[in-house]
Amino acid sequence: MERYSIFSLARNAISHHRGWQRAWRSPDPQKTYDVVIIGGGGHGLATAYYLARECDAGRVAVLEKGWLGGGNTGRNTTIVRSNYLWDESAGIYEHAMKLWEKLSADLNYNVMFSQRGLLHLAHSVHDMQEIGRRGSAIYLNGIDSEFLTPGQVREMVPFINLDCRYPVMGALLQRRGGTARHDAVAWGYARAADNLGVDIIQNCEVTGFRIEDNTVTGIETTRGLIGARKVGCVVAGHCSQLAELAGFRLPIESFPLQALVSEPVKPVLDCVVMSGSVHAYISQSDKGELVIGAGSDGYNSYSQRGGFDIIEETVGPVIELYPVFSRLKMLRHWAGIVDVTVDRSPIISRTPVKNLFFNCGWGTGGFKATPGSGHVFAHSIARGEMHPIAEPFSINRFNTGALIDEGAAAAVAH
Amino acid sequence: MLIITCPWCGQRDQSEFTAHGEAHVARPEHPEQLTESQWGDYVFFRSNPKGVHHERWVHTHGCRRWFNVVRDTVTDHIFATYRPGERKPEIKG
Numbered sequence: 001m002e003r004y005s006i007f008s009l010a011r012n013a014i015s016h017h018r019g020w021q022r023a024w025r026s027p028d029p030q031k032t033y034d035v036v037i038i039g040g041g042g043h044g045l046a047t048a049y050y051l052a053r054e055c056d057a058g059r060v061a062v063l064e065k066g067w068l069g070g071g072n073t074g075r076n077t078t079i080v081r082s083n084y085l086w087d088e089s090a091g092i093y094e095h096a097m098k099l100w101e102k103l104s105a106d107l108n109y110n111v112m113f114s115q116r117g118l119l120h121l122a123h124s125v126h127d128m129q130e131i132g133r134r135g136s137a138i139y140l141n142g143i144d145s146e147f148l149t150p151g152q153v154r155e156m157v158p159f160i161n162l163d164c165r166y167p168v169m170g171a172l173l174q175r176r177g178g179t180a181r182h183d184a185v186a187w188g189y190a191r192a193a194d195n196l197g198v199d200i201i202q203n204c205e206v207t208g209f210r211i212e213d214n215t216v217t218g219i220e221t222t223r224g225l226i227g228a229r230k231v232g233c234v235v236a237g238h239c240s241q242l243a244e245l246a247g248f249r250l251p252i253e254s255f256p257l258q259a260l261v262s263e264p265v266k267p268v269l270d271c272v273v274m275s276g277s278v279h280a281y282i283s284q285s286d287k288g289e290l291v292i293g294a295g296s297d298g299y300n301s302y303s304q305r306g307g308f309d310i311i312e313e314t315v316g317p318v319i320e321l322y323p324v325f326s327r328l329k330m331l332r333h334w335a336g337i338v339d340v341t342v343d344r345s346p347i348i349s350r351t352p353v354k355n356l357f358f359n360c361g362w363g364t365g366g367f368k369a370t371p372g373s374g375h376v377f378a379h380s381i382a383r384g385e386m387h388p389i390a391e392p393f394s395i396n397r398f399n400t401g402a403l404i405d406e407g408a409a410a411a412v413a414h
Numbered sequence: 415m416l417i418i419t420c421p422w423c424g425q426r427d428q429s430e431f432t433a434h435g436e437a438h439v440a441r442p443e444h445p446e447q448l449t450e451s452q453w454g455d456y457v458f459f460r461s462n463p464k465g466v467h468h469e470r471w472v473h474t475h476g477c478r479r480w481f482n483v484v485r486d487t488v489t490d491h492i493f494a495t496y497r498p499g500e501r502k503p504e505i506k507g
Binding site: 241253300302398 | 415416428429435436450451453454458459461462464467469485487489490
């Protein structure tokens with residue numbers, strides 16, 4: 001692998017950037033692998049990378065039905081934070097945050113991770129109590145968490161309209177929160193995994209599982225049968241379909257979640273501001289576009305387009321809070337299919353089929369967990385027993401009642 | 415925005431309605447005899463199909479009555495709506 005550095009950049013500039021190597025190979029599938037990961041998004045590629053780097057997992061392949069990062073990895077609003085209420089969530093999201101903080105150096109790929117600070121606004125007494133409880137819980141878990149007065153919010157966002165329909169009464173700040181470039185995360189993990197010998201196979205859709213004695217032995221795909229000793233399934237949005245192919249059901253329903261971006265403007269907003277109760281959720285990308293996260297539709301759908309009423313409900317509060325944005329034009333709008341569990345926490349688990357593992361149900365907020373999710377999932381698959389951080393996220397919790405209820409912290413109204 | 419035919423009120427905008435998930439999930443006859451595992455299956459596990467979905471809706475800002483909808487979850491096309499207790503229409507996806 002050609003190392004990326006200021007020197008390689010200068011060297012390639014001399015040859016007019018015609019000499020760059022391909023970032024990863026495009027191999028044909030082998031007959032069998034030790035581990036096959038289904039899903040070439042951020043979580044799947046991260047899993048493959050940590051399997052190859054830390055787990056001595058043998059031959060590893062990633063199967064992707066479309067192109068790398070073309071699912072929810074390319075459709076999210078790129079926010080990274082770890083300020084969740086429950087200990088289990090703090091465990092996995094903070095694990096991810098620590099990996100984010102050194103990820104660019106680790107992968108030799110600039111994922112443009114920017115810890116620009118992330119605000120949760122509170123607009124009511126109830127909101128203040130919620131951020132009070134959650135902020136203190138986060139602080140006790142050793143994660144940075146600060147309360148801001150409306151005046152302090154104005155110092156960070158000078159043009160905010162604090163005295164609006166639902167006045168801003170305070171905010172919770174995570175200074176280590178911020179954004180990362182979503183495509184770069186998929187590409188960085190893909191390049192690093194490929195360099196460690198992982199076969200990344202695109203345009204390869206899974207059509208069935210070979211299961212013998214309740215143990216997975218292979219995967220039927222549009223590119224033929226691929227044998228596998230272990231299989232990890234990391235498909236956002238379509239996990240229920242893959243579970244059905246393997247013969248079981250999941251406690252998940254799928255919904256479209258929308259986002260939109262404005263025309264690019266000069267730097268105006270240098271932090272992330274989320275407001276769960278009025279649903280205005282906004283940041284500015286390095287290209288200058290305002291990135292606005294909308295809500296999810298209220299009914300199951302795989303349509304990858306959401307209802308227009310949801311956009312209206314999102315843009316209304318944005319303009320109320322930031323009148324300065326009222327004349328911006330929106331450039332693009334899209335939806336991704338999110339697989340939502342009843343407790344808004346993910347499933348990282350063994351399944352009723354032996355050697356088949358699932359990592360799914362990240363709902364409306366999986367991007368931030370990408371490195372941590374991949375890391376603990378890789379170790380769980382390699383060892384055959386769940387990593388301690390992943391253990392509470394077992395699918396069994398829906399039958400035992402040990403739910404991890406993150407409804408309030410999901411920041412997006414469901 | 416979907417246009418939904420309420421079996422009592424006729425065609426209305428989707429914003430008048432609220433969706434409540436999969437229909438025809440029968441409540442167990444003897445809940446007290448269920449194990450935790452069976453109870454969890456009933457409460458939380460759903461088929462979540464990509465295609466024809468039978469689902470419950472309520473006309474929240476209208477007659478406030480419940481009914482069932484058969485909808486394709488890929489195209490959002492609504493095949494039929496029907497009242498609770500009526501026969502489930504046969505739809506081929």
